[in-house]
Amino acid sequence: MDFEQLKLENQLCFPLYAASRIITRKYKPLLDPLGLTYTQYIVMLALWERDSLSVNQLGEILWLDSGTLTPLLKKLEGQGLVRRSRSVQDERMLIVEVTDLGWQLQEKAAEVPLKMAGCLNISADEGRLLQGLLHKIMESERERAGSWTKLR
C-alpha cells in the first residue's frame, strides 16, 4: 500500500503550517528591535486598532485563549506598553489598554509592514486571494463552533 493521501504533497495542512512558521521567522529581525515577539505584535495590532479591549475580546479577535494571553499581557504590562484594569461595570472583565509608551511604539512599528511587503514573492492580487481563502477557513470555523470558546 502506498497511501496516496498520506503523502506530504497532498496535504493542505502542511504548507499552511510551514508557511506560517516561515513568515513568523521573517518577522523576527523586524520585531526584535521593538522588543516584541510575533504573538505580542499581533496583540498590539489588535489593541492599537481598538484602543482598549477585554481579554475575552482579544481572544476572540486573535483566536487565543486566556492561558496564552494572560502571561503575554503581563509581559507587555511589564514593558509598560499596556495597562490592565478591571472593568467597573463588570469586575469579571479585565480591560487592557495601550499606554503612552505603547502608542510611541506604534510609530516605530508602522514601518514593519512596509519592510515586510517587499519580502514576499507574491503579487498583491495573489496576496488578496490567499487572504480571502484563509479568512474563509477561519470564518467557517468560527461558525461551526458558534462561539470560539466552545471549541474545546
Place this chain on the structure above:
Amino acid sequence: MDFEQLKLENQLCFPLYAASRIITRKYKPLLDPLGLTYTQYIVMLALWERDSLSVNQLGEILWLDSGTLTPLLKKLEGQGLVRRSRSVQDERMLIVEVTDLGWQLQEKAAEVPLKMAGCLNISADEGRLLQGLLHKIMESERERAGSWTKLR
C-alpha cells in the same frame, strides 16, 4: 495617524498564523489516539514516504531545524516508531528510519486525512489554489536563502 498598514485585516501574516493554529487544533482529536502531536505527524508523513532520512533531510523537507527535531525524534524513538543510528560513512549524520511498529501506525494514520477532508469548508479547487499560493511562498523563500540552513 491611523496607520492603515497596521490594521489586522490588512495583514497577510495573521490569517496565516491563525488558520495554521486552527487546523493544527482540528487535527488534535484525530492524532491523540495515535499518540502523535501534529509536528510528529508530519515527521512521520515524511518518513513513511521515504523510509529513512537524515535529520538534516527531514529538516529541509519540513522546514524544521535540529533544535525542534532532535527532542521530537527521541520521543518517537521512545514510542518505538523510529530507529535512530549514526551513518557509518559520516558519523555526524544521524539516520532516522521507520520501525515495524512505525509501519503499523501508518495503517491507522491512513484514515486521518480522510476524516479531515470533510472538515474544511472549502472546495477541492479552492484547496488546490490555496496550496499553490502557499507553496509559492515557501519556494520563493527556499530560493532566497539558497539553503534553508542559511536562514538564521
Place this chain on the structure above:
DNA sequence: AACAATTATATTTTGTACAATTGAATTTTA
C-alpha cells in the same frame, strides 16, 4: 599534519498552547 571552516546534531532557554480547575462576579430561573 595542523589549523580553520564547515557541517550535523544536541542542548538550553524562552515562548506558546491546551486542558483542567478555581474563584469571583453576574445573570437566570424557580
Place this chain on the structure above:
DNA sequence: TAAAATTCAATTGTACAAAATATAATTGTT
C-alpha cells in the same frame, strides 16, 4: 429574593516548538 447556572479571567501543569548557542565530526587548505 435565594439558589443555580453561566461567564470571565487567572492559575497550574504539562507539553511542544523555536531560536540561540554549544559540541562533535568532517573537510579543505597550506
